[in-house]
Amino acid sequence: MSSVPLNIDGRDLIGKPGQTILEVARENGIFIPTLCHYTGTTNVGACRVCVVEVENARSLVASCCMPISPGMVVRTDTPKVRASQRMIVELLWSSGDHNCLTCEQNGACELQDLVYWLKIDHPRFAIQPPGHPVETTNTMIQRDLNKCVLCGRCIRACNEIQVNEVLDFSMRGSHAKVGPAFDADYIDSECVFCGECVNVCPTGAITFKQARFSGRPWDMKKVRTTCAYCGVGCQIELNVHDGRVIKVTGNREFGQPNQGSLCVKGRFGMDFIHHPSRLTVPLIRKKKGGELTEATWDEALDLIAKKFKALKKQHGPDSIAGLCSARCTNEENYLFQKFMRAVVGTNSVDHCARL
């Protein structure tokens, strides 16, 4: 059978065999909230925020894990479903330190969104955060497990997407915790700081440390570009605020070649952009052995043109050579070799591709 007829919220729909209720609902624009679900990783059905009512089922079912079957009748919005979702979300809220005032993810938090969507004013339970110390032992990633909802997304991202196999649950029940083996801090573990876990965390439990207090999520202008490091050419988002690159995020919607994943260089290697040691003015050495001193663009470019023309005239075009760059753009490399060939008149143009 290649199509499975079913009904969700009164709509007759067709799904494919093997699809879950959640998948069919999403394909058809029916919203079911989720928390632990993360496309491309194992469905664990742990948070049960995605519950729905299925006719003739004894209890509510987790839509992310339940395969569709022919004739299935599903309701996503019954009072029973909502009551169950509220209960779950209130428990999560009250068992953590969800202080949105100072949270970096304020405005980009899936727990916050759920609370609002379910119209919850206060949790009915007393707020009792677990009192974990905030992990600030490395400069790249900060972890505040008091904001962790134990969805396990970071674990699955680390193990199933990046396959770095660093994270897991430790302990069970009310003491459950996510992290590297032996409850180590990231810096003392095998973590390679790819930052995938930060990208997938639905709350403010794992955040980019250097970006703290540098701009709210809604302040960030996200500019899609290509990583400046290796030849994979990962598509990245530069998060810009006040003319500065604050952090780098991945975005799965960009597709190949990296499907939102990055490595430590692309994620945390961008400090150089705003580094004070950047060159900002042309420099000229007036005489051999002298110092480099500041000059205007006109002075610098005139001098180069004059010297190159003189060398060409006296010693021929092959007395001048050029190195273009595996780090510059296609447009710049094209223009550079055009300059060497058409203007200087030599084919001595190369770059460090081999190195």
Added chain:
Amino acid sequence: MTNSIEEIEHTEMILAIGTNTTENHPVIGAKVKRAVRQRGAKLLVIDPREIALTKYADLWLRQKPGTDVAVLNGLMNVIIAEKLYAADYVKDRTEGFEALKKVVENYTPTYVEGITGIPADDLKKAARLYAGAGRASILYAMGLTQHITGTDNVKSVANLAMLCGNIGIEGGGVNPLRGQNNVQGACDMGGLPVSLPAYQPVANDEARGRFEKAWGVTLPPRPGLTVVEIMNAAHKGDVRGLYIMGENPMLSDPDLAHVEAALKHLDFLVVQDIFLNETAQLADVVLPSAAFAEKDGTFTNTERRVQRIRKAVSPPGQARTDWEIIAGIASRMGYPMSYRDAEEIMAEIARVTPSYAGITYERIEREGLQWPCPTLDHPGTRFLHKEKFSRGLGLFHAIEYIPPAELPDREYPLILSTGRVLYHYHTGTMTRLAEGPSERCPESLIEIHPEDARAYGIADGQKVRVASRRGQVEAKAQVTEKSPAGTIFMNFHFREVAVNLLTNAALDPIGKIPEYKVCAVKVEAA
């Protein structure tokens, strides 16, 4: 790459040779690991170093550094002897098989064991593993190319792939992983002494004629000099003026003492960069340029995908984009170059570069296109050589093994191999300014095997001096079994431990790639 990054995750078998993928191309490394862990792909690793991928491998062949041709010939020997090769493919799509067969006949597993140190039985297993897969992808990087036999090595992997019918199919291919973001593009654009854009030879009158017409000038027909040759010519006084854009040969080139002398010997050196790097410090004129986040343009990744970069912030101070600077100099030399923006330059590229002819900014706004993309309605090319090779039939190259140029002897008893580490990039000018990566990897360490450490009385963390015939450096030792006994490993990211003071400038005769993976050194406590 002949094939696409995406395909790596969906192939049946991956052969990784001379690539430390999880450190140098981590996102591709993740795909390899996913293929193995989640999709049941087989993984064969061929590498002298115990890289992280060996943990995921079905089989790991640990050859002596610089013996790759022998290993590959050995694999082909077994595959032919056991008739595991793709006979129909070889018959229909290739030529030169008999010559190949004749050469590899001598490379029996026992003979190869003598050269490479790989147990004959492992070699046989590896051959069966590779040949047994329906679709197999070969990945390689600098570990294969940075040898005097780099070109031979690359031809040998191509031989192996063709022998098993793995070129021109989805999930197959011979896939070099490029080290730098736009090496592919710099080559495509004619940043090479022998070729104009799209690898059109400068020596070819017809090709050159097209560019003469497009650019309105006569062009020199004689191929120019390569990087290393340029340095030699500068040394001799044949090259007097040098214009360097965004490169730092004072740290990346082999035999640095020689490079420094060469650069100092120049009449006029112009360096255009984002930092006052080691090379810029020697320049007569230094021009401040814009970084990748400060300009528009395109990079071409290792799978030939042309992708946009976009201006996100302004360049600091008076810094300008590289293309504006080049255009400024050209115009002052009497050849006006005026472009409105990078997009206009791309339009010109598309006009003169057949493989980029169908590429426009508009088309790659959402997703990059893989060349060849010859027309505006062409969807780009995911894998090459589908029905036939560029030259028609695929040509086998019969290649004999040649040992590295400089082997250990009594005075310099160890092999030095160089490479990168995950946390840093190339000469370190960018990553070393990054707080996070520098915290994780603050200094250069010399990896040395416990046996060698014992022999030379070196403890973990102790400062040691490494010397070759060309120079010496000092750094802390890290005693580890990652590299085999007799081989030490160093990275080239740290200027204070400039490993290229040691390396050998011996070049591959065709690829002109220096032999960074093998030179002879001695080690002593500092």
